[in-house]
Amino acid sequence: MELDVVGFDGGHGRIKCCYCAADGSMRTFSFPSVAQLHRDSALEQSARAFADSPSIRRVNVGNSKFNVDTDPDALPPATVGERNEGDDFAERREYTALLYAALLKIGARRIRLLVLGLPVHLLGKYAESLKERFTGSLQCSDNSPRILVDKVVVLPQPIGSLMYLKALPSRRITSYSTLVMDAGWGTMDWVVSSTEGFKLDHERSGGSPGAGALIYRRIADLLALEYGERFDALDHIDRAVRSNSKLMVHGLSIDLNPFVQQAKEETTVELVRKIRARVRSTEDLGVVLTGGSCSLFADAAREIFTRIPLTTLDEPMMANVRGFVLGGLQSLRSR
Known part of the structure; x- marks a missing residue:
């Protein structure tokens, strides 16, 4: 399959992607911005036949392999805390793994134009290196054909x-x-x-x-003060806020609205x-x-x-x- 344009926004919280399908319709998808190193331990090998999800893309970045769950409703483990929020995210192996996973999910063999978004304050620092890294023939995984990218353009996200x-x-x-x-x-x-x-x-x-993330972390701090427990799973807080549903943690069902309001007022x-x-x-x-x-x-x-x-x-x-x-x-x- 050949596509004219693919748009990719490598956000710190979620990956967003858009392309025009063969029928002319505009398709979009997103998934959590989490790439985890693939480990071939004996335990993981034995469990893979039962627990491996078809939404997980295994990609190659240099000599490393990463697992990326492209299920839009996937919830990353509570231990994922930093979420690639450093300014150097675009240079990290995880960024490449997330982009490769998105391209594999699309299934295109050739892309005439790949448009990448960067935060405004990082555009001058990373735009040229992104163009260089992702223009040309990309081998995203062991078992997938190469993807040819004719041209890469990098724009400020907004x-x-x-x-x-x-x-x-x-x-x-x-x-x-x-x-x-x-x-x-x-x-x-x-x-x-x-x-x-x-x-x-x-x-x-x-x-x-x-x-x-500033708001979600402040909500977590307020919850910890209220309940005397750690609240590290920001993705659970994010989902509850977006869906206006209760947060189900520590055996509790918590109405987040008062915590959200206080966190917003403070930040x-x-x-x-x-x-x-x-x-x-x-x-x-x-x-x-x-x-x-x-x-x-x-x-x-x-x-x-x-x-x-x-x-x-x-x-x-x-x-x-x-x-x-x-x-x-x-x-x-x-x-």
Whole structure:
């Protein structure tokens, strides 16, 4: 199978991917951003016939093998705590393993254009090395055919949401400029662009470590204070918050709403104020929220950006990769 464009957003919390299928439909998927070293112990070998899941992709990165569970509903082990949140994530073997797993899940033999997203503050540091690593023939696993990638483009993550927004037939942004705030798991990125066209204002755009994970960790701290137990499984907290369901841990059924509200009050306003200071004047702006954690920052955005139109994109977690594909297809057609 040959694909024109694949969009990949290697988030710290979840991997997001988008591509156009042969029938012209746009397909998206995501899975936890966790790659674990594969171990061939006697115990694991004996259990594999019974416990190995078809959603697990075994990939090669250099001389190492990694297991990546591509099931969108998979819950990583509670021992997974750091979640690749360092600024060097794009250079790590785990990033390569996650990208390889996504490409194997798609099943393409050739990709004309692979569009990768990076946090705004890391674009200049890692963009060229990503292009070099993933352009050409990729051997993702022992038993899979090579995947040919003709070209790699690396973009700031919120640019994808900006492209997606401007492709919508019923855009509701009427201001001269648009501020896109992309709240992910590990980073908050923002870009200011002219509403018509793609003229970016680099002086008013930026990125910062810390977003959804800050809130989830504060929730965990508050729970520990309340119940006198450790709460390390941030993915369980994340799922309960997203689904507005109770957290089932330590034999308890916990309503997270009061803990979420307190954590938001303690963390989100300060970060949004930082963005407000960076964009300086707001009289020309409309604000768009995107990213998997954007709902957690909506109240703070309304408080700080008063009297400014505020829009949240549909399916905000997938907006970046949808925009990567739409922009990539347009660039191929214009050649």
